[in-house]
Amino acid sequence: MRxxxxxxxxxxxxxxxxMLITVMIGVAATVILSTQQDLSVAxxxxxxxxxxxxxxxGIAQAKDFLASALAAKGINAGxxxxxxxxxxxxxQVSAAGVTQGCATGPTNASARMAWQALDGNTRxxxxxxxNSGDVAYLDPGGTTPAGCVGKSGDACDERDPLHLVTIxxxxxxxxxxxxxxxxxxxxxxxxxxxxxx
Amino acid sequence: xxxxRRARGTTxxxxxxxxxxxxxxMLALFRVLVTSVTGSxxxxxFTQAELRAETLVEAIRLAPAATLTCLSATASASWSTCxxxxxxxxPTDRNGQRYVLDGGxxxxxxxxxGNFYDVxxxxxxxxxxxxxxxxxxxxxx
Numbered sequence: 001m002r003x004x005x006x007x008x009x010x011x012x013x014x015x016x017x018x019m020l021i022t023v024m025i026g027v028a029a030t031v032i033l034s035t036q037q038d039l040s041v042a043x044x045x046x047x048x049x050x051x052x053x054x055x056x057x058g059i060a061q062a063k064d065f066l067a068s069a070l071a072a073k074g075i076n077a078g079x080x081x082x083x084x085x086x087x088x089x090x091x092q093v094s095a096a097g098v099t100q101g102c103a104t105g106p107t108n109a110s111a112r113m114a115w116q117a118l119d120g121n122t123r124x125x126x127x128x129x130x131n132s133g134d135v136a137y138l139d140p141g142g143t144t145p146a147g148c149v150g151k152s153g154d155a156c157d158e159r160d161p162l163h164l165v166t167i168x169x170x171x172x173x174x175x176x177x178x179x180x181x182x183x184x185x186x187x188x189x190x191x192x193x194x195x196x197x
Numbered sequence: 198x199x200x201x202r203r204a205r206g207t208t209x210x211x212x213x214x215x216x217x218x219x220x221x222x223m224l225a226l227f228r229v230l231v232t233s234v235t236g237s238x239x240x241x242x243f244t245q246a247e248l249r250a251e252t253l254v255e256a257i258r259l260a261p262a263a264t265l266t267c268l269s270a271t272a273s274a275s276w277s278t279c280x281x282x283x284x285x286x287x288p289t290d291r292n293g294q295r296y297v298l299d300g301g302x303x304x305x306x307x308x309x310x311g312n313f314y315d316v317x318x319x320x321x322x323x324x325x326x327x328x329x330x331x332x333x334x335x336x337x338x
Contacts, residue, residue: 013208017215021222028229035236042240046247046330053254053334057315060335064308067337071310119333 044175050122052178054171058116058124059182062167066128066184086165090128115172126169238292239324245290246320246330253318254332256282257304262338265304265314273302285320296322299329313337 069089070076115123164183171178257268260280267279276298277284289295299319306314314336321329 013211013215017218020219024222024226028226031229031233035233035240038237038240039243042243042247046243049247049251050332053332056258057333057335060313060337061308063337064310064313067312068309119331122333 047173048176048178050119051171051173051176052180054118054122054124054173055169055178055180056171057118058126058169058171059167059180061116061124062126062128062169063184066165066167090165118171121174122171124169124171126167128165128167235324239328241292242294242322242324243328243330245294246296246322246328247332249285249287249296250318250320250330250332253283253285253298253320254316254334257316257318258334258336260336260338262312265336265338266306268304269306269314273298273300276302294322294324296320301329301331308337 066089073083073088075083075089113125113127115125117123166181166183168179168181171180257265260268260283264279264283268276268283271279285296285298288297297320299321301319302317304314304316308314315333316336317331317333319329319331321327
């Protein structure tokens with residue numbers, strides 16, 4: 001009877017050790033996974049910010065581009081409307097290879113300009129348009145300017161009494177992408193509205 | 198009698214093997230814990246560096262044209278001469294980790310209109326090695 005007991009006891013401590021080791025492996029795996037998650041979240045957050053700032057880089061580049069185009073055409077606040085508003089500027093934008101119209105718009109299916117490298121893993125691009133049918137067109141509703149009903153052209157655009165032009169810019173890093181849209185409401189290029197999404 | 202002696206001996210060997218295995222397991226677990234603590238600290242340092250870079254980039258984005266001109270003409274180590282907002286407000290975190298504005302930070306004026314500023318902010322910190330977090334953007338004031 002006593003001998004049988006001992007035989008049953010044999011291997012007991014080894015069993016306990018195997019159980020302990022299993023628990024330890026479980027703890028180690030949890031700790032490793034948690035650390036990996038910490039590092040991954042920190043990295044993703046950084047990449048998202050870098051993509052956002054790359055998009056902002058695109059917005060600044062677009063403003064610089066528009067300012068140069070206005071200067072080249074001799075357009076200023078005094079002759080802006082008489083000169084046709086944004087129409088000749090947008091034509092110049094198209095001529096320079098920066099596509100007027102944005103790929104995400106419901107009516108403008110044309111592509112935006114090619115991605116430009118910013119740093120090792122970040123890039124930016126932008127497009128410029130005054131298409132009120134585009135989801136990114138932020139022009140608030142207004143009254144149609146006098147004498148402009150049914151007429152086309154930016155200076156007399158009934159959809160655009162404030163003469164806004166929309167810059168859309170995209171930034172991307174290896175794991176994140178950002179999209180920023182800005183309305184530019186005057187030839188001084190001061191932002192009429194900042195609505196980012 | 199003989200069987201009892203054999204059983205006693207086996208138990209001793211078992212205990213020794215068990216202790217050895219537990220020791221190996223504990224050592225491995227300890228190593229994992231050390232790696233984990235180091236990894237978590239690194240993640241926290243990167244996040245802290247990113248927040249400092251973000252704060253500085255936002256301050257620069259909101260800066261008036263005159264300040265941007267000052268920043269572009271000044272080495273990053275002396276950016277505080279252009280305004281208190283352009284230096285690291287809290288260079289040390291609550292764990293004593295120190296962050297620095299890396300020499301790779303710069304504001305460069307340019308663009309076709311001459312009114313575009315290319316902004317790069319690099320925050321560095323040292324643990325086992327020297328690490329940096331960089332944020333680059335453009336500003337058209």
